[in-house]
Amino acid sequence: MGFNLSYELDTDLVKVVLRGELDGQTAIKSQKTFEEAAKLKPDKVVVYMKDLNYMSSAGIRLLLYIKQRVMSKSSQMILVAPQATVLNTLTMSGVTQAVHVVDAY
Amino acid sequence: MKLLTVPxxxxxxxxxxxxxxQTGREAGLxxxxLYDLVLAVDELAANTVLYGYEQNRQPGNIVVTAKTSKTEFTVTLEDTAPAFDPGKHNLPQDADLIQPMEERNIGGLGIYxxxxxVDGFKYQRIDQKNIVKLSKKLPPGS
Incomplete structure (x- = not known):
């Protein structure tokens, strides 16, 4: 299974949709597009994860990179509907203590 | 025993x-x-590629072996990169993982x-090869 990242600009936020498997290869390949998306609305990035079936630490590092280096300091990153297995990785990595994880947005 | 060799x-x-x-599912995981074992193997393989082979400009294969016993499923990863014991890597501490996102620098997260x-983790260096064994206990009745 591959990986796909798409994004759209809404009024006061940018919506990023992740699908497939985010690993060491696909995280590197999609960094530029994710960066491009976050720069459009660096205050609020909403990441839709329902169809993300797999995420390794490379995906965690990508989220951290976007939040630390691309978004503004007071910005908000919201992760929407991660699958239970992906949520477990986010929790073990401590990401859920630093960003909002919600069922729907 | 099943085996996969890839560059x-x-x-x-x-x-x-x-x-x-596939092999884990056949074994009963x-x-x-199963997801945790797949993640563990993926993290170590990515580490071998990036820091073992690419960083040292020394290409090589990764050999993956899957073996099932009565009580556990074991995946062995073998590579010919310079010696690296993931168990001795400086892993992030729990305190590192509760830092605000802006202040984090999580090195070693993949190995963590x-x-x-996994339930079992063993590293060996034999004949110029890194050999890592990762195992998961099988559910009763598998």
Whole structure:
């Protein structure tokens, strides 16, 4: 299974949709597009994860990179509907203590 | 015993995950337990590619072996990169993982997730090869 990242600009936020498997290869390949998306609305990035079936630490590092280096300091990153297995990785990595994880947005 | 040999490049991480997924499922693993093992193997394979082969400009293969016993499923990863014991890597501490996102620098996160996600973890250096064994206990009745 591959990986796909798409994004759209809404009024006061940018919506990023992740699908497939985010690993060491696909995280590197999609960094530029994710960066491009976050720069459009660096205050609020909403990441839709329902169809993300797999995420390794490379995906965690990508989220951290976007939040630390691309978004503004007071910005908000919201992760929407991660699958239970992906949520477990986010929790073990401590990401859920630093960003909002919600069922729907 | 089942075996997969692939060149150690990032493009092959998907094939390695697929191999572990399939053999693990055949052995009786499923759900979070299988996902954790796939993640552990993927993290260590990615580490071998990036820091073992690419960083040292020394290409090589990754050999993945899957073996099932009565009580556990074991995946062995072999590579010919310079010696590297993931168990001795400086892993992030729990305190590092509760820092605000802006202040974090999580080195070793992949190995941390790999070690936390398996029941057994063993490293050996034999004949110029790194050999890592990762095992998961099988559910009763598998």
């Amino acid at each position: 150690g490049i990032l493009e092959n991480l998907g094939a390695i995950r697929q191999f572990v997924n 499923s759900g979070q337990a 997730l790999a070690v936390k996600g």
